[in-house]
Amino acid sequence: MSTLVIKSGGEKGFAEWQRHFAELAPGLTTQFWDDPNIDRAQADYALVWEPEPGALAAMPGLRCIFSTGAGVDHVVHDPAFPKHIPLYRMTPGGAAQRMGEFVCWAVLHLMRDGPRITAQQRDHVWQEFTHPAANELRVGVMGLGALGARAAEMLAGLGFQVAGWSRSAKDIPGVKSYAGEAELPAFLARTDVLVCLLPSTPATRHILSAPLFAQLPRGAMLVNVARGAHQKIGDVLAALDDGTLSAALIDVYETEPLPADSPVWSHPRLVVTPHIASIPSRRERAVHVLGLIREIEAGREPPNRYNPEIGY
Numbered sequence: 062m063s064t065l066v067i068k069s070g071g072e073k074g075f076a077e078w079q080r081h082f083a084e085l086a087p088g089l090t091t092q093f094w095d096d097p098n099i100d101r102a103q104a105d106y107a108l109v110w111e112p113e114p115g116a117l118a119a120m121p122g123l124r125c126i127f128s129t130g131a132g133v134d135h136v137v138h139d140p141a142f143p144k145h146i147p148l149y150r151m152t153p154g155g156a157a158q159r160m161g162e163f164v165c166w167a168v169l170h171l172m173r174d175g176p177r178i179t180a181q182q183r184d185h186v187w188q189e190f191t192h193p194a195a196n197e198l199r200v201g202v203m204g205l206g207a208l209g210a211r212a213a214e215m216l217a218g219l220g221f222q223v224a225g226w227s228r229s230a231k232d233i234p235g236v237k238s239y240a241g242e243a244e245l246p247a248f249l250a251r252t253d254v255l256v257c258l259l260p261s262t263p264a265t266r267h268i269l270s271a272p273l274f275a276q277l278p279r280g281a282m283l284v285n286v287a288r289g290a291h292q293k294i295g296d297v298l299a300a301l302d303d304g305t306l307s308a309a310l311i312d313v314y315e316t317e318p319l320p321a322d323s324p325v326w327s328h329p330r331l332v333v334t335p336h337i338a339s340i341p342s343r344r345e346r347a348v349h350v351l352g353l354i355r356e357i358e359a360g361r362e363p364p365n366r367y368n369p370e371i372g373y
């Protein structure tokens with residue numbers, strides 16, 4: 062019988078995870094990460110969000126680690142992270158669809174000038190205004206992985222002119238592919254709405270900053286649904302103030318929750334969402350984890366394993 066130790070959502074979160082796993086896989090033993098009585102050395106699997114540095118290295122029996130989120134930055138920033146133990150990103154089937162829906166909404170919201178609509182309603186102002194059509198806007202998606210590729214396809218389906226930028230070239234119907242540092246300037250120069258879906262790695266840290274914004278057409282729009290570490294938030298605010306960017310929708314911040322006194326909350330051209338772009342239910346994620354465990358126990362290598370060589 063295998064043992065899965067869970068660190069996600071505190072005691073209440075654990076109770077929910079435990080209920081799902083008990084229903085779906087009665088043979089699996091689940092243990093609460095913070096329970097002082099568990100024998101960590103005996104754990105086969107760990108399902109984690111932001112484990113304390115050093116904690117995973119102190120679990121010598123682990124066969125593999127599952128991140129409760131698609132990103133693994135919250136695990137691998139630990140200098141003692143045991144790189145020899147396979148780490149899997151959370152990629153249940155519905156996650157990409159959910160992200161694609163959110164990105165489409167975000168791009169449409171900015172295209173239709175959502176901040177102005179909100180302000181006009183707040184101020185009881187009835188004033189008509191026009192906006193471009195989807196086929197007049199060039200959307201650029203940075204990161205064409207599981208989530209970015211689906212978002213790009215869905216945007217193309219809405220009629221936007223879509224391109225994507227990734228490390229390696231892609232062949233996605235309706236999406237022009239740009240790859241690598243050398244093609245970044247051309248990708249940015251043709252992008253009216255920039256969507257960030259990169260993983261958080263040393264190479265992508267603070268990529269969304271003044272030098273990059275300067276390469277976009279003036280008045281471009283920004284959607285960041287990846288990680289707060291991708292943006293220099295001061296540069297975003299400055300770019301919104303001087304017209305380099307005309308609007309932004311940001312779901313992720315370096316400090317979450319966003320502090321109550323952050324100037325970000327009240328910027329009139331910035332839409333704040335609280336890291337909600339794609340959150341699969343715990344049940345959906347439990348089903349996914351059990352699928353991974355089945356693959357691993359059958360001796361197969363499931364996809365979406367973190368690669369320490371490239372950092373995602």
Ligand code: NDP
Nearest residue numbers: 131132204205206207208209227228229260286287338339
């Ligand atoms: P993947 O690992 O599947 O894809 C990453 C993509 O980024 C790949 O296309 C990769 O290129 C590209 N990439 C990585 N590094 C670089 C680089 N230096 N230069 C250019 N391209 C690069 O990630 P996912 O699509 O699953 O997820 C993306 C991120 O979304 C996650 O890491 C997470 O942080 C965030 N996320 C946010 C959520 C939210 O609710 N806001 C929810 C879930 C995830 P290549 O294809 O060539 O390897």
